[in-house]
Amino acid sequence: MIDLAKVRRLEAVGFRAWPAATVLYDGSWLCRLTAGHPSRRLNSVNPLDPSDYRDIPIRLEKAAKRFADYGRPLLVRQTPLTPPQLIAFMDDAGWKDMGRTIVMVADLATLPRDEGLDHLPSRDVGRFVDARLSVSGDDPALKPGLTEIINAIKPEAGLFIFEEPGFGPTAVTIAVQDNDLVGILQLGVAEERRGQGLGTAILHASLRWAKLKGARHAWVQVEADNAAALALYRRAGFQDVYQYSYREPATA
Template sequence: MPNLAIVRRLEAVGFRAWPAASIQYDGSWQLRLTAGHPSKRLNSVNPLDPSDHGDIEARVERAARRFDAYDRPLVFRQSPLAPAPLESYLDAHGWHRFDETIVMIGIIDQLDIDGGMDHLPVRDIGRYVDASITVHGRDQSLKAGLTEVLSSIRPPNGLFVIEDEANGPLATALCVHDNDLAGLFELATRMDSRRSGHGNEVVRAALRWARHRGADTAWLQVESVNEAAVSLYRGLGFGEVYRYAYRQKPGS
């Protein structure tokens, strides 16, 4: 059983690091909606108290109406903070589970992050957004939404790009420094440049930057099916803290 105090803290810093445009509450269920970006973390219901499970059916219906207003499918993000009766309700109604994600943590001084080239964060959000879209292979229509999300991040953050003159951007990462914690987001290596050490290089550079700023603990989220990334992070010294997954009703 995960330590719920640690889960609550990482969930809170994760929300600050990847801010939704609209945040509403139904009890302790946090409804996050963002018209400009389709990320599930920005468009999901996040239950935050295992004991808050009253009137589930009516609350799910209310959430559905709010998501309809944003033209977003209703998605629940189920972490260890989600109440068991809600999980049972979703199971009984056939909601499928997808995109299981591992949350990992590491003490920076114990991680293997020294060595390799130093990279300073880029200052131009537009340059980073263009690089990120290229590396992830995303559609250019996401540019405005991603720019808005990055511009809304309040804790200090570093935007990292690994690139060369011949091939352009090869890997990107966002590192958000929140008190003693450094969160890594948007980690990616371009498809045709994988297994060349660029992912390792960008992670190390970002965490050295965070260490220099005073962070002592690093954390990240990675989909469990991404075996190469999970192996990379374990090799650096990260360990699993908890998992979450998304739930969506049939036919959505």
């Protein structure tokens, strides 16, 4: 049985941790749009109340027009909060499932007590974005959009960068502390340095920082087909809480 109250809280902190440029509500359907970055998390309709299922075709048509204005395809993010009637509508209309993501949580009390803060986060957003793009191999054209997103994060964010002389950035992650919760985002390890424990090291460095700041639990969102990332987080004590997927209308 999924704890919907827990899902609601994790959804809320997730939105704050990775803020969209434009946020619009249609009833309890949260429409997130971001012209500067193509991330599905930043460009999707997020229904937040299982009982809000009135006028489904009309509301989806309205949302499609909003997305078209941003040059984005209409996506609905299907979570345990999505009304069953909306899911049935999408199923009947042949909407495609764009893959699943697992939301996981860990108790920070399980972290070793004798480890201090061995890495301090950076405050230089530009340096972090350059490191993230280098590690991930993403398009450098994403730099302005990613910079805007990180600068818009309202809770305290720790930007962690591991570097190696003569090589450059080897691993990065962002820890976003929101009261007693911390979200781990954008974790990446340079392809040439994978398999050396850097992912575990930078994850634990960020978790120790958040724990010292007062966080008690950590959360992360991991694509279900990313076996390496799932193994990393499960080794660190993260456990599955719920899943979500993105749904896209069937093409004609």
